[in-house]
Amino acid sequence: MSAALACIAPSLEFGWNASIVEWLAGLFMAPPSTNTVVSYRSGLGAKFFETLADEPGCAAGVSRMRSAVMTEDSSVFVARKLAVAFTQLFDGVGGSKTVSLYESAHVSESGRLFQAPVGNMEQLLRRSNVSTDATFQEPSDHLSIELALLARLMRQDPGHYAQAELLDDHLLVWLPTFADRCSKTDRTGFYAGASSVVTGFLTAQRAALQTNPATKPNTGTTTCQID
Numbered sequence: 001m002s003a004a005l006a007c008i009a010p011s012l013e014f015g016w017n018a019s020i021v022e023w024l025a026g027l028f029m030a031p032p033s034t035n036t037v038v039s040y041r042s043g044l045g046a047k048f049f050e051t052l053a054d055e056p057g058c059a060a061g062v063s064r065m066r067s068a069v070m071t072e073d074s075s076v077f078v079a080r081k082l083a084v085a086f087t088q089l090f091d092g093v094g095g096s097k098t099v100s101l102y103e104s105a106h107v108s109e110s111g112r113l114f115q116a117p118v119g120n121m122e123q124l125l126r127r128s129n130v131s132t133d134a135t136f137q138e139p140s141d142h143l144s145i146e147l148a149l150l151a152r153l154m155r156q157d158p159g160h161y162a163q164a165e166l167l168d169d170h171l172l173v174w175l176p177t178f179a180d181r182c183s184k185t186d187r188t189g190f191y192a193g194a195s196s197v198v199t200g201f202l203t204a205q206r207a208a209l210q211t212n213p214a215t216k217p218n219t220g221t222t223t224c225q226i227d
Contacts, residue, residue, distance in 0.1 A: 017205065018154040020052065024198045025147035027191075028101055029136065031086035034079040040069045057200020064193030085188045099181045103141035106174035117141040117170065121149075124166060128152060143178070146171055147198070160209045167206045175199045 032040070039045030046066075053062040069078055089099050100106065104115035121140035125131060130152060132138070132145055150171065153163045179195035186192040 015154060018151040020055070020201060021147050021151040021154065023048075024194070024201070025144040025151065027194045027198075028090070028142075028147075029144045031083040032079060034076050037069055037075040037079045037082070040066070041075065052197070055201055056204035058197050061193040061196030061198075061200060064189040064196065066193075068188045068190035068193065081188060082190055085186060085191060089182065089186055089191055097185045099178065099185055101143045102139055103143075103146070103170060103174050104139070106177050121146065121170065124162075124170075125149060128156075128162070141170075143198075150202075160211045164206065164209050164211050167202060167209075171202055172199075172206060175202065 036045065040049065049062050049066055053059045068082070071078060073081070087093055088097070090101050092098050103117040103121075104112065107117060108115040118139050118141045125140060125145075128149060130149065132140060136144070138145065146166065150163065150166050153166060157163050175195075176199055179192075179199040182195035183192045186195075
């Protein structure tokens with residue numbers, strides 16, 4: 001389970017698609033460590049990239065991510081470069097070139113944070129019996145939190161209605177704009193690639209669901225309770 005969420009009810013076994021989404025959530029929580037860069041170059045991370053590139057909508061983004069880490073520079077240098085890029089892109093120090101990780105900034109007319117998506121996401125989190133982790137104190141419409149919730153739903157939502165709702169009402173509403181801004185702003189190519197991967201992968205996942213959240217049946221029952 002991603003550090004973005006704290007489990008309240010037991011989760012089911014990880015699936016491959018859910019694991020990809022968990023990994024994507026981690027990409028936008030913090031920059032990769034030196035050890036992670038080493039893995040991306042020649043370890044399990046490199047093998048993961050090879051497999052991920054075969055997923056629908058992911059090949060181009062994976063290629064950009066791999067190009068960003070497979071340079072002649074040392075892994076230490078690459079990790080530092082990506083850390084600087086993360087700060088400049090997502091932490092607000094890039095001025096007009098900052099790309100917000102919060103849904104509110106992309107969908108509200110004012111571009112401000114803490115808008116309606118925050119309250120909507122908090123409701124979805126409560127409905128799924130999860131809360132944001134105490135070590136990741138971000139508004140609930142942060143990309144990593146939305147992705148972490150989607151990963152959980154992939155493991156516990158057999159009807160796919162909750163997944164479709166989260167994708168239709170939140171993630172796929174603003175991710176295309178987010179990816180476009182990352183592509184234009186990220187000089188390393190790593191986060192431009194990552195934003196392309198997350199958008200392409202989730203678009204393919206939504207197409208595969210073939211369900212309409214508006215048709216979700218109201219059973220009047222719950223399977224677990226919030227503490």
